[in-house]
Amino acid sequence: MNLLLWTLGVPLVTAALGSLGGSRRIREITMVGGLLATFALCVATALDFLGGAVPSAFDEALRVDGLSALVLVLCGFVGLLSGAYGVGYLRRNEERKIVTPRMRREFYGLIPAYVFAMLLVAMSNNLGILWIAVELTTLGSVFLITFHDKDTSLEAGWKFLVLGSLGLAFALLGTVLLFAAGQGHLGEGMAALNWTRFIEVASSLHPFTLRLGVVFALIGYGTKAGLAPMHTWKPDAYREAPSPAGVLMAVGMLNAAFYCLLRIHLISTAALGPEFSGDLLLGLGLFSVLIATPFILIQWNLKRLLAYSSIEHVGIMAVGIGLGGEAGAFGALLHMTYHSLAKPVAFFSAGTLGQLHSSSNFDRIGSGTFSRAPVASGLLVLATLMVTGSPPFGLFFSEMTILKAGFAGSHVRVTATFLAALVILFCGFIFQVGRLVLGPPRDPKDRRVPRPEQFDIATVTALVAGLVAIVSAFYLPGWMLGLIRAATRVLMGGA
Amino acid sequence: MTSHDLLILCAAGMLVSGYLIVGQKRLFTTIRLFALQSLLLGIVAATIAVTQSRHELFVTAGITIAMKSILIPWFLMRLIDRIGIHREIEPFLNVPVSLLVCLGLTVVGYRVSTGFPEAVGGARHHLIGVALSMLLIGMFLMVTRKKAITQILALLTVENAVFLVAVGVTPGMPLVVELGIAFDVIVAVLVLGIMVQRIVDRFDSMDVSRLSQLKG
Numbered sequence: 001m002n003l004l005l006w007t008l009g010v011p012l013v014t015a016a017l018g019s020l021g022g023s024r025r026i027r028e029i030t031m032v033g034g035l036l037a038t039f040a041l042c043v044a045t046a047l048d049f050l051g052g053a054v055p056s057a058f059d060e061a062l063r064v065d066g067l068s069a070l071v072l073v074l075c076g077f078v079g080l081l082s083g084a085y086g087v088g089y090l091r092r093n094e095e096r097k098i099v100t101p102r103m104r105r106e107f108y109g110l111i112p113a114y115v116f117a118m119l120l121v122a123m124s125n126n127l128g129i130l131w132i133a134v135e136l137t138t139l140g141s142v143f144l145i146t147f148h149d150k151d152t153s154l155e156a157g158w159k160f161l162v163l164g165s166l167g168l169a170f171a172l173l174g175t176v177l178l179f180a181a182g183q184g185h186l187g188e189g190m191a192a193l194n195w196t197r198f199i200e201v202a203s204s205l206h207p208f209t210l211r212l213g214v215v216f217a218l219i220g221y222g223t224k225a226g227l228a229p230m231h232t233w234k235p236d237a238y239r240e241a242p243s244p245a246g247v248l249m250a251v252g253m254l255n256a257a258f259y260c261l262l263r264i265h266l267i268s269t270a271a272l273g274p275e276f277s278g279d280l281l282l283g284l285g286l287f288s289v290l291i292a293t294p295f296i297l298i299q300w301n302l303k304r305l306l307a308y309s310s311i312e313h314v315g316i317m318a319v320g321i322g323l324g325g326e327a328g329a330f331g332a333l334l335h336m337t338y339h340s341l342a343k344p345v346a347f348f349s350a351g352t353l354g355q356l357h358s359s360s361n362f363d364r365i366g367s368g369t370f371s372r373a374p375v376a377s378g379l380l381v382l383a384t385l386m387v388t389g390s391p392p393f394g395l396f397f398s399e400m401t402i403l404k405a406g407f408a409g410s411h412v413r414v415t416a417t418f419l420a421a422l423v424i425l426f427c428g429f430i431f432q433v434g435r436l437v438l439g440p441p442r443d444p445k446d447r448r449v450p451r452p453e454q455f456d457i458a459t460v461t462a463l464v465a466g467l468v469a470i471v472s473a474f475y476l477p478g479w480m481l482g483l484i485r486a487a488t489r490v491l492m493g494g495a
Numbered sequence: 496m497t498s499h500d501l502l503i504l505c506a507a508g509m510l511v512s513g514y515l516i517v518g519q520k521r522l523f524t525t526i527r528l529f530a531l532q533s534l535l536l537g538i539v540a541a542t543i544a545v546t547q548s549r550h551e552l553f554v555t556a557g558i559t560i561a562m563k564s565i566l567i568p569w570f571l572m573r574l575i576d577r578i579g580i581h582r583e584i585e586p587f588l589n590v591p592v593s594l595l596v597c598l599g600l601t602v603v604g605y606r607v608s609t610g611f612p613e614a615v616g617g618a619r620h621h622l623i624g625v626a627l628s629m630l631l632i633g634m635f636l637m638v639t640r641k642k643a644i645t646q647i648l649a650l651l652t653v654e655n656a657v658f659l660v661a662v663g664v665t666p667g668m669p670l671v672v673e674l675g676i677a678f679d680v681i682v683a684v685l686v687l688g689i690m691v692q693r694i695v696d697r698f699d700s701m702d703v704s705r706l707s708q709l710k711g
Contacts, residue, residue, distance in 0.1 A: 128672030155706035
């Protein structure tokens, strides 16, 4: 059977088994085992691609090129981390007796289902299927955001659902308009919506309809990626979602939505040249970075802080693509890779601190967490250094590559503004986390003294994620670098 | 009456029903108006299917009428009945001003539609103009209303606008994709309904302007 179908089938079966029931142990093993197999299949698909094959299925409705392969591997990895951490996360909540049977069913069912939807996004070559898969991630997210069933989570879920559905309606309109722009050239049947077909006939697409379609599609998928000014759902959603699901949204969904943006950008580039959609992405990206700055400085909640950091990072990637050229594209993809490795560490440590203190608000956590939860606090400091782009970690290199591309090109003033915002973000983020981790330990007579930190599977997962992120800064395996290069070639118009 | 006239009449009807939704405060009536709008969309698709012998559009018409003018309105009405809230409270903008804004939005929609390659003044031009106007009106409705149900209807109006573009401008989306999209829309409405139910259970109201704890 086709490798791609296996890669999609395994998480789907895992989700079905997880929502059926069974004892806790069986469900845990099923989920982690299923996600491990999924990750292995993603890597196998990527290696198959690097070996010279172009894995495809259903008349090229699913097709893996360099860009797809990179996103597949990253999403598969994040899915595995999220599942393994999630097992520990739910166990801790079981000890606190706040888990209902509904939560168990949703948790073990939705996380693999979410991974399935992300992988479907990453490998779909058909713009219609792409849209359907993104819609699936939206519907899955809603239940993950409202998981804890509090007033605030209902609010966050509702805002996300309404804004996300509106964005998706825009993306659908964009897809329809792109299809209309190629009238008479795209051919018949299912394959008419194939991305590869669009690239083939790019020169004969109707320019006005295409421009309108590209704008709608970029705004629509940009909403899902969390580009400002369509980012407002993000802080609420990240705060309310349980941390394992937060990781899936902050890394998996972000990568998947950014992947959609890149596909649309490539159609636009092939037909109209890189300026039209590139400038749009540059504008949205810069605006996202600038918007994130004040909110990080005044932030009062750890998970919302991470949400603004994620808005910043998707902005950085969009700026990299917008600045154009091979260096910009390579920088953006490198940034995507390192961000996917660093962000889970931040979410896992924030999740552990949040669980220990029953809240992720700064005033509830208090200062001096290092004396109470050394592992989680240490990982949080490590993650902070990584996501703010401090040397020697990977995000430093990718940000430098993007800045170099910017200063070498024609957008010098934009790049200078971008650099200034990055510096402020760096200081703001370090200040916030430093205030939390260091400082005097809490008064022992305080009645709200938290539970002690445990050493369980969630801690192990967080440590492994941290280790992988550190090692990746110094050594990326050859095939991973090959994937990033192959993805850059796709962005430069190659195969 | 030629098919050309029928198309323009239905498109105009859709636009008018959009205006009526904006001007209406009784939730049952707005849902019926939405059902009417979807029915007209189905007729547009069926008419194009007959005149241009694009038979796959019959499927689109069938799905639209079955789902959006029967199934979804029935579901929403049952939801309102169970909740027992029948009127929209005072919107952020009053009705006359809202209607004037919508008039402006229609002008913008028609202005943008002149850029399409289809002959200016033909039936297709009207379809695109109406669709873009409805898109803007739906977005306007979404930001100015407070009831969760009205926001769902606004979303569905935007979706109708997208489908009008799809039948009016394209040679018909591939069938598999169309079915997938239809399925997703119905699931989305179900999820929205579940969320409304949970919000009402929790807040004793579906006034979404009360959902304002999360800031910064």
